[in-house]
Amino acid sequence: MKFRSTHILLLALITIVIIGIIANFIITSQRAIINRPPDIEILVTGKMRGRFEFCGCPGERAQSLPMRAQAIKGLTLTPQLRERLLLIESGNFTSDRESVEVAMRSFKMLGYDLVSTAQSEQFYIDEVLSQARKLNMKLLARDIKGNEGLSDICKPVWVLSRSQYKVAFVTSGIQPKSNDERTVMAKWNEVMNDVKSASGNTNAVILMNYWDWGLIERVLKETDAGKFITAIITHTSAQQLNRPEFQTNFETHFLLLPERLLPMPLLRLWIHRGKVRHLNMTTYSPSVEIPDEEIKMLVSAYYRKRQERLKAQWLTIVRRAKEYTTPKECAKCHESEYRHWMTTKHATAVLTLKKRHRIEPDCLKCHSEEFIQTKRLTMTDKGSGVECVSCHVELKDPVKVKEHGHMPSERARPPRIDPIKVCTPCHDKEHSPQFDVKLSDYMSKVRH
Ligand code: HEC
Ligand code: HEC
Ligand code: HEC
Ligand code: HEC
Known part of the structure; x- marks a missing residue:
């Protein structure tokens, strides 16, 4: 009896030692890999x-x-x-x-x-x-x-x-x-x-x-x-x-x-x-403050060429669009922003009202940029609603609008969008109770 139990004990001990050695081997070799x-x-x-x-x-x-x-x-x-x-x-x-x-x-x-x-x-x-x-x-x-x-x-x-x-x-x-x-x-x-x-x-x-x-x-x-x-x-x-x-x-x-x-x-x-x-x-995430000179030259040359062409084009658009500029006009030069905007609910804000048979001034005053600016509504499908200039408000300013299209490096101050000024007139407590709480979610959905 005694002999047997010491035997088992010994066997168990040996097994533990062997497992330990193997485990140790695996761990150290894993660590060696990571190190x-x-x-x-x-x-x-x-x-x-x-x-x-x-x-x-x-x-x-x-x-x-x-x-x-x-x-x-x-x-x-x-x-x-x-x-x-x-x-x-x-x-x-x-x-x-x-x-x-x-x-x-x-x-x-x-x-x-x-x-x-x-x-x-x-x-x-x-x-x-x-x-x-x-x-x-x-x-x-x-x-x-x-x-x-x-x-x-x-x-x-x-x-x-x-x-x-x-x-x-x-x-x-x-x-x-x-x-x-x-x-x-x-x-x-x-x-x-x-x-x-x-x-x-x-x-x-x-x-x-x-x-x-x-x-x-x-x-x-x-x-x-x-x-x-x-x-x-x-x-x-x-x-x-x-x-x-x-x-x-x-x-x-x-x-x-x-x-x-x-x-x-x-x-x-x-x-x-x-x-x-x-x-x-x-x-x-490197701490870079200075841009690469070679690439900077490539980028600047691109913007200069682009600006020359687009500025002339822009002035014709401004002259022609007497009342307000539609997203389609902006899309001529900002295709990717337009495509992104079309995926947001802002592009269907009028359609939302149409589906509910609520096309009325009380609702349009927030749901339609065209109505806000002209008191009329010519389009009710997707592509009409809260539009580019609803957020890029500087383009509603008759003086500033002429200057549009500066090279990035020439801009006096980048016109960043301040949500308090721009969004909350529409996203007020009554119509958008979650806006304050989820501000960063709201912003990330509209940023292109
Ligand atoms: C004929 C071309 C053209 C049209 C149309 C146009 N833009 Fe631009 N926009 C430019 C150019 C050029 C720049 C300068 C940066 C660049 O080259 O991308 C620019 C820059 C911008 C910027 C960056 C900040 C700034 O103001 O410099 C915003 C925002 C912008 N446009 C919004 C709009 C909106 C909104 C519309 C429609 C109302 C519009 N653009 C129509 C050519 C155009
Ligand atoms: C002219 C009024 C107006 C302005 C300005 C405006 N919005 Fe909106 N926004 C609306 C309306 C109306 C809807 C609802 C559209 C619908 O569902 O048909 C909406 C919907 C949204 C949605 C979609 C919410 C969802 O359920 O996915 C987001 C996100 C949003 N707005 C963010 C913003 C942000 C951020 C700003 C400012 C940078 C802003 N909006 C400026 C009127 C506005
Ligand atoms: C003060 C601006 C404002 C007015 C006025 C307004 N809305 Fe809205 N509406 C919004 C905003 C902002 C949203 C987006 C809310 C959000 O997602 O946080 C919205 C979203 C909606 C939605 C989609 C969300 C939902 O509840 O399913 C519908 C439908 C809607 N509005 C209908 C109307 C109708 C109908 C009227 C007129 C009686 C109206 N709205 C008047 C700003 C307004
Ligand atoms: C709901 C608000 C909203 C609407 C609507 C909107 N934008 Fe913007 N846009 C933004 C925000 C936010 C930025 C990020 C830059 C900033 O904070 O100024 C931006 C940036 C831009 C820029 C500059 C991109 C860059 O980084 O240089 C262009 C160009 C632009 N938008 C064009 C458009 C056009 C064209 C439309 C319509 C098809 C449009 N936007 C509609 C909110 C909006």
Whole structure:
């Protein structure tokens, strides 16, 4: 009896020691992995939307392309880092046709490894392709018409290497137009085929996602896609992603792209025996005050040329539009802001009244800019309501309106929108009780 129990005790002890040794080995090797510098670092930029300006003003607009350029140059200065850094633009960099060239030339000057295209590039895809051809840059895109003969520069999958490692970038392409199961799954299977074949001979697979959050969550739940994808870089914002338990629900990791140019998200991978053993996401926020000179010159030249042409055009618009300028007039020069505005409830504020049979002066005095200015209403469909000049009030001023179209650097003071002055006459306590409490949500919905 005694002999037996000591035996068991001894056996248990040995087992514990062995488990301890193994655990210790795993932990130390894991720690050893994390303690060394990452093998690959991926710096992602995006959502620039043609805002290149350097105006010296505080806030978001100060985060211009020349500032970003300086930040990137500072980062890549160390040769060790350049050796393991992949510099990726994730798209939505254009606002109109002219802006394509400026953006892409600066990407080239900064040594970007890959330029992925998003929704806004689709509008000027021929220009994007022609610049990529001219500058010899790698483009990531799916379903591009007129891509014939360009397959060497424009593909849905690119494999990039750094030292002995290989990383595949696959794009989801633009979200399918129809939401029905068959269309979505057909499209997703196409993306997954690319992911799976790329995962065979690379160390990591990164998916650039341009689908709505709900849709991507659905396909991830229904398929085993997460197993093959190391990380998903996503343009669509999703509150849920901030919940810590969320990341653990799927086998893949998510990198959300912020609305601002700085800080820039940085994805770091530690690779061991061919596989990503550890991954971390951080942000790179350099303290840059001086813009990059080379890029600043490129941007200034662009604005000067643009301004000359647009100013003349603007004066004809002002002369012609006797009463008030409609959003369609603004759209001639500010296409991307117009497209964004059309997605907000402000663009359907008159339609809301029409649907409820309440087109009456008492309601129109807040729901229609046309009515506010002219006491008439000529359009009741989408595209009429709380309009550009409802917020950009300086354009209602007959003197200031003539000066419109200054170069960013020439503006005396950037006309920032003060919510107390601009929004609360309509968003008062009675009609918008939540406005004060959720001010930043309200503002972020209308900012383009
Ligand atoms: C004919 C071209 C043209 C039209 C039409 C036009 N703008 Fe502009 N706008 C410009 C130019 C040029 C700038 C200077 C910055 C730039 O080049 O993007 C500018 C700048 C702006 C800015 C940035 C701040 C400022 O005032 O400098 C706002 C806001 C703006 N426009 C709003 C509007 C609104 C609202 C309308 C319609 C009522 C409108 N614009 C119509 C050419 C135009
Ligand atoms: C001329 C009046 C007017 C002004 C000025 C105005 N709004 Fe509005 N806003 C409205 C009306 C009317 C609606 C409701 C439209 C509808 O649902 O048909 C609305 C709706 C909204 C919504 C949509 C709320 C939702 O349920 O999604 C947001 C966000 C918003 N406004 C933010 C702002 C901000 C921020 C400003 C100032 C920068 C502003 N608005 C200025 C009249 C105005
Ligand atoms: C003082 C300005 C103001 C007046 C006057 C006004 N509204 Fe609004 N209305 C708003 C604002 C601001 C919102 C957006 C509220 C929000 O989302 O915070 C809104 C939203 C709405 C909505 C959408 C939200 C909902 O409740 O479903 C409807 C419908 C609406 N208004 C109808 C009317 C009608 C009908 C009248 C006339 C009897 C009217 N409004 C008069 C400012 C006004
Ligand atoms: C509900 C308010 C609102 C409406 C309506 C609105 N804007 Fe704006 N717009 C903003 C805000 C907020 C900003 C951010 C800059 C700021 O705070 O001054 C902005 C910025 C801009 C800029 C400058 C972008 C930049 O960063 O240089 C342009 C150009 C512009 N808007 C054009 C338009 C046009 C064109 C329309 C109509 C199609 C429109 N806006 C409608 C609120 C509005």
